[in-house]
Each structure stands twice: as C-alpha cells, then as structure tokens.
Amino acid sequence: MTHSPYLLLELRVEILGCDKLPNKDLGFENKTDAIVSVAYGNCVAQTDVVTDCLSPRWLPWSQRAFVFRMSHPCVPLHLAVFDYDDIPLVGSLVDEILDWTQHNDRLGQLTIGLTNFRPSTDYVLVYGLFKDDSFADTRKNYGSITIRLRIEWRGAFIDYFCCNLLRDI
Ligand SMILES: [Ca+2]
Ligand SMILES: [Ca+2]
Numbered sequence: 001m002t003h004s005p006y007l008l009l010e011l012r013v014e015i016l017g018c019d020k021l022p023n024k025d026l027g028f029e030n031k032t033d034a035i036v037s038v039a040y041g042n043c044v045a046q047t048d049v050v051t052d053c054l055s056p057r058w059l060p061w062s063q064r065a066f067v068f069r070m071s072h073p074c075v076p077l078h079l080a081v082f083d084y085d086d087i088p089l090v091g092s093l094v095d096e097i098l099d100w101t102q103h104n105d106r107l108g109q110l111t112i113g114l115t116n117f118r119p120s121t122d123y124v125l126v127y128g129l130f131k132d133d134s135f136a137d138t139r140k141n142y143g144s145i146t147i148r149l150r151i152e153w154r155g156a157f158i159d160y161f162c163c164n165l166l167r168d169i
Contacts, residue, residue: 009070013038014148015047017057021143024083024105032083039078040068049084073115079145080109081129108142123149
C-alpha cells in the first residue's frame with residue numbers, strides 16, 4: 001500500500017490583513033468588524049475579530065495563523081471575510097453555527113489552488129476578494145486580502161524519514 005507524499009506536508013496559512021473592505025455597519029465611527037474564515041478540506045477556523053476598521057491588520061499575537069495537514073495538492077484553500085455582528089447566541093451548537101453564518105455578513109471570498117506552490121518557500125500574496133465564485137469578468141471587487149503561505153514537511157522526524165526513504169529508492 002502506498003501513501004500520497006502530500007500526507008507528509010503541512011499547509012501553513014497566516015492572515016496578515018485586508019484592504020478597502022466594504023462597510024456593513026451603521027452609525028458614527030461604527031465600521032466593519034472583520035473576521036476571516038479559513039477552510040481546507042473538512043477543517044474550518046476563524047481569525048480574531050478586528051473591530052471598526054476597513055483595512056484591518058491581524059498582529060502576530062492575535063489568532064491569525066493556521067496549520068493544516070495536506071491531503072492532496074488539488075484540494076484548494078478557501079478564504080471568506082465576514083463582518084462580525086455581536087448577537088447573543090442561544091440553543092444547540094448546530095443552531096449557533098447556523099446563526100453565525102446568518103448573522104455575520106459575508107464581505108468577500110476567495111479560492112486558492114495550491115498546485116503551483118513549492119515546499120519550504122514563503123509566499124506573501126495579495127488577492128482580490130469577490131462576492132461570489134462566478135467567472136464573469138464583471139465581478140465586483142470587494143477589497144483585497146494579504147496572506148502568508150508556506151507548504152512544509154511535517155517536522156524533523158518526517159524530514160529524516162523522507163530522506164532515508166528517497167535514499168533507499
Ligand atoms: Ca462595527
Ligand atoms: Ca459588525
């Protein structure tokens with residue numbers, strides 16, 4: 001039985017910031033409260049919320065970095081930016097998840113293919129955000145997002161294992 005070598009790789013994603021997000025909040029000095037949802041395979045995670053800012057930055061001590069075990073390079077990375085709204089949640093966990101997506105306005109989203117990234121290389125990337133995944137050239141831009149991305153072998157032990165495996169071939 002053979003395993004995909006991609007099972008030995010980690011996808012490391014850091015959300016650094018967004019620029020020119022649309023404003024979804026009303027009121028004096030009340031602006032979008034940005035939060036980014038990061039999804040890879042069947043795993044989903046969120047950054048911290050940056051309140052009242054249309055060009056938010058996630059600083060190193062905030063929740064902005066995520067590590068996923070890669071399953072295959074054809075599996076894309078999905079990012080979505082929301083305006084967080086602080087509405088009290090009640091009920092079951094399923095109800096809370098449904099409430100989260102319904103109460104927080106989606107500002108823009110993005111799908112990133114990973115096949116062209118080389119392992120052990122840092123990439124700082126700026127992407128436009130769009131309201132949906134349609135292919136029309138007339139898609140309206142909803143600001144941009146800056147991320148740092150790196151694909152890495154999983155730990156020193158894995159490095160040792162792979163080196164010996166390659167040497168034995
Ligand atoms: Ca706000
Ligand atoms: Ca808000």
